[in-house]
Amino acid sequence: MPSEQERLSGAEKNFHPTAMGTLVSWTFGVGPRVVLVHGWSSRAAHMLGFVDPLLAAGYSVTLFDGPAHGEATGERASVVHMGEALLALTREWEPVHGVLAHSVGSAAALWAFHRGLSVHASVHLGGPVSLSVMVRQLAIGVGLDQAGTAAFEKWVEGFIGHPLAALDLEILKDGLRHPGLIVHDPEDDTVPFSAADTLHRNWPQSELIRAGGLGHRRLLRDPAMIGLCSDFIATAGSREMTRVNAGGEA
Template sequence: MTFTQPVLARRRSERLLAAARLTALRATFMVLDVVAPSVAAARALDLWCTLPANAGRRKDYRPGPGEVVRVQLPEGGEVAVESWGSGPIVYLVHGWGGWRGQLGAFVAPLVAAGYRVVGFDAPGHGDSDPGVLGVGRGNVMEFMAALEVVAAEFGPAEGVIAHSMGCTVVSMVARSTLSTQRLVLIAPNHDFVGITEDFAQLLSFTERTRSRLQQDMEDFCGRPIRDFDLAPLGADGTMPPTLVVHDRRDKETPYQVGVDLAAAWPDATLVSTDGLGHQRILTDASTIALAVGHLTDRVGATPRD
């Protein structure tokens, strides 16, 4: 693939602009961290809840249109839900800033294996209505609520395939209301405390602000953010058999997260890839085959003619 000079120039301009914005943000947080850490924490929480605008998260790998419905949420607004095929249900759960089309490469193989595949967009994502925080914003609590509502509408799952932050969403809901026989967790996200520490380093604020940010998050969620840590969620053996797939060179969620998760959950198995990163792993033929194989082993589904 080759790029024309205008395209290369535009990309360089975009990188320079992003770097300038980050420099300005760091300067702001360095000052607020000293003189007004509570204000800095509030500003950090606002940024935390802002959805990424990366075009790669909007890629569409669906084999074709399915049946689309809209489901009402308890807090107001509707989420877009799309389904294909018939049979036992497999839910597809995207990550932070993503949408259902990102996991579209799983649809055709799952339908061929005899499943009804159901994907949805979290509030503020894809084709769903904005969430409680407004356009371009989101939070994990409404993401979880959306999965609960969709599952209540479509029924128990024979399996769930989740990506990135969707892994935490699925695991939390599986601990409470979602009945599922098997899980596939792809590139699971690291613990929220660790993410806030990375956030602090990126934006150049200290523990003075970070601890306040964590407290604000816990006040909003109504629970300690340690409750969202993936490894402890299944360490007691209550999670169904789980396939964890993680790339060694994932730049968004550390590979070690997958290693630790698979080690902590008694019924989890880790499959490592190399060079697929955080996004391409969702279209990798081997990853898809592993995921479908993991699910079909459990329910005994047979391929359709």
């Protein structure tokens, strides 16, 4: 089996100067573009399992290293930084057929949809839906008291340049105007399953799959789940394109 670097060497590699630093992308194949978005402390190569099934379905596939991850430069990373990076890149690549995102990359995609990114379908693997909840959980995890938690929340808001509430689903759900697939292990010990359930309940065009036994990261390596997600991008995206071309709302 080829290594990650060997596999990436077969793609078109590009460098993208942005406000978040220089991002690095790899594109395989030709056809409608599907963008893969990695999670926290990860990199583009961790999404490689989805490339071949999407290529076989007739799509081109683009992966990128987000700000301060992998080969990308930059000294700051957050959901907002990743979301803005996704927005900046997809403006170069328009139109984008679909997005497939993992963990924090999923939350970044929700931010990008809210900020104007339009796709025909998206897949969300083990993703959180509320920055407020994430920050409070982290504060509790490190033992901060009420005053310490409030100070931490204020620091995070300064770091991302937005109120925490701007990254909560109540605000972000206005960007969910396309079919979506949500995949989450009920026993995920990194992002609670309640996040997936909340996203599904607030997204009329979504489907929810309980991926028992796959945890938070094995979602990216399970052949059956990879095939299912790739099929969703192809079938849901094709239905959406047909609907839009027939005169429905985009």
